[in-house]
Amino acid sequence: MTDAPMFEMRGIAKAFPGVQALSDVSFAARSGEVHALVGENGAGKSTLMRILSGVYKPDAGGMTLDGRPFAPSHPLEARSAGIAVIWQEFSLLPDRTVAENLHLGREPVRGWRLDRRAMREGARAALAVFGEGHGIAPELPVRDLSVAQQQMVEIARALAYGARVLVMDEPTAALDEAECERLFTVVDGLRARGTAVVYITHRMGEIARLATRVTVLKDGRVSAALSHVPPAGEVIAAMVGRDLGQFFPPPAAPGEIGPPVLSVRHAGNAQLRGISFDLRAGEITGFAGIQGAGRTALAMALFGVDPFTVGEVTLSGVFARFASPREAVRAGLVLLPGHRKAQGLMLMQSVRDNGLVSPRAFAPLAGNPSRPPAVDTTGIEELFRALDLRAGDLDAPVRTLSGGNQQKVIVARWLAMTPRVLVFVEPTRGIDVNAKASIYTIMRDLARRGSAVMVVSSDLPEVMGVSDRILVMREGRLVGETARGASEAEVMALATGHAEEVAV
Structure with a gap:
């Protein structure tokens, strides 16, 4: 040089x-x-x-x-x-x-x-x-x-x-x-x-x-x-322009974590084996592991994209081995996909219309690409304001928003349904640092409202910073659990098989 x-x-x-x-x-x-x-x-x-x-x-x-x-x-x-x-x-x-x-x-x-x-x-x-x-x-x-x-x-x-x-x-x-x-x-x-x-x-x-x-x-x-x-x-x-010493919001206090909302026992499919864990109300649970460990496959199985073929899954005590995303959403389990542009948004439609895509709003939208006048948009606009969505015109195509604001549109869509479980897959991929901090705060607020939050991310510091506890996967199995505050070395030792496996 x-x-x-x-x-x-x-x-x-x-x-x-x-x-x-x-x-x-x-x-x-x-x-x-x-x-x-x-x-x-x-x-x-x-x-x-x-x-x-x-x-x-x-x-x-x-x-x-x-x-x-x-x-x-x-x-x-x-x-x-x-x-x-x-x-x-x-x-x-x-x-x-x-x-x-x-x-x-x-x-x-x-x-x-x-x-x-x-x-x-x-x-x-x-x-x-x-x-x-x-x-x-x-x-x-x-x-x-x-x-x-x-x-x-x-x-x-x-x-x-x-x-x-x-x-x-x-x-x-x-x-x-x-x-x-x-x-x-x-x-x-x-x-x-x-x-x-x-x-x-x-x-x-x-x-x-x-x-x-x-x-x-x-x-x-x-x-x-x-x-x-x-x-x-x-x-x-x-x-x-400011110190982000508290980049991640504080963890849940012991009294804020409630009983299990989602329980999975001995579940599996072609990519997953013997999966057992709980997602609890008020808690953010992170899933770590190296590429191919099965984290995204687990999220897709829960959401009914590639369903479990064996095992037991219950949501608030009710059978919940969903066969399709529609079943999952109706039951109160929603997913924010890792590729929001390809999987989570209709890029040419307006910000407002993207917020309205839910089982209640999807039927009238399906036959007409423009928003029907009969649809009440008051609630979604209030959620946009609550999430501090930065959009000059809600009728502008959602593709004109920044990555962080596009993510907020998807969050608002699901919040309108009062979900019991939210699954975030690569929640901050491609968005800037300030927007990341905003998304982390939203996750914590959702947990404090009583939802169970699941986070799947390839960014290990992100998983460790935002989660109350971390479940570690390897080769399609859950192999260990660490509490918030564990070191990256501890998590990676489990993820790579260089530590004694811990039953979950």
Whole structure:
């Protein structure tokens, strides 16, 4: 890594109608470094990177690349100069093959025909940066790849175009633990070969793992420019403008935890075996484990997506081995999915309509995409206010909201039904730090109202911070239990089989 920046942005300002997105922002990255760019949703991170990549022109300030003035008038110009951005929404063509995507716009020809053999060989060479075992065949359609593999294709395409600066926007938002580790190894390799990596993330652990320095944006300005990687608390304070020493709400007091609401005994299906546990009123129960341990499978079984085939499940003493999500919701067990955009929201419909999707409201909505006038929306609007939903217009499409506010819409939907059990799967995936704290507070409030709350998350510090107790899974079984305050080492020892199994 050299001291001279590969690119530098100084005094950047950008305004849109009614919004000053950036004010006097300076940012740079050197060859062979990972510079973390962090901030809440709306802090200006994406706008700054769109200026770097030629999507927007700055209103003030300037840029240099390799010490020379740099002012791209179009994204193609920035790409030709070596600037590549991998956004959360990939730009791959799903019906084209990997090889076709990697050569898009620069296809090799032989005579008057595409040289598909050369494309396949070129794809293999481009993918070699990931080593063995990535499982990406050049002739596969992109739609058949996992999210992690599609991300690798995006990276390979950027490098094939000669990218020297690679911007990665929330690259792990939809990845599991194993896929994250593979990505981290790739980023390490990019840094070693001299690529300047700008890494945008909300996850403090990734900053500690990858970054060499950190810049924090808040309200369109630089609130901290750190030449080292500080403790997470310092980064969080710079992001939100206040000390989040009490990032997680206090645990339940002993008198707040009631009797079991949901009881599972010796239950199983194709992925789960011998599952027995209770979810108690007033308590947040976290589920930990490594990838493939069965946490999400357990949530899906409870919700009737992939039902239990053996065992006994009772909800408030009534048989509750649900055969479908509809049965679960009617009985008072609801689930907030890990992929809210794909599984929990109707993105093109309004914020208000998404809040109304419940068994009581679903029937009139099913035959008409617009909200029927007869539906009373007073209750859902009150819940939106109670949850501090930040939405300027409840009739705007829900896709226009930030990730944290989209999550609140789903919470409000289920709260309208007064659920007895709420299952949160990856509750804060892809949302900023301040929104995370808000979601944790909502969970605690729900528990204090008497609901039983179950949390499934791949973020171990999150599970440990929000839960009153933690159940640990491994290979489709529950293998242990720890109380709040246990160390990460204790939880991981159970999760990996390096501790004596404890009966649950």
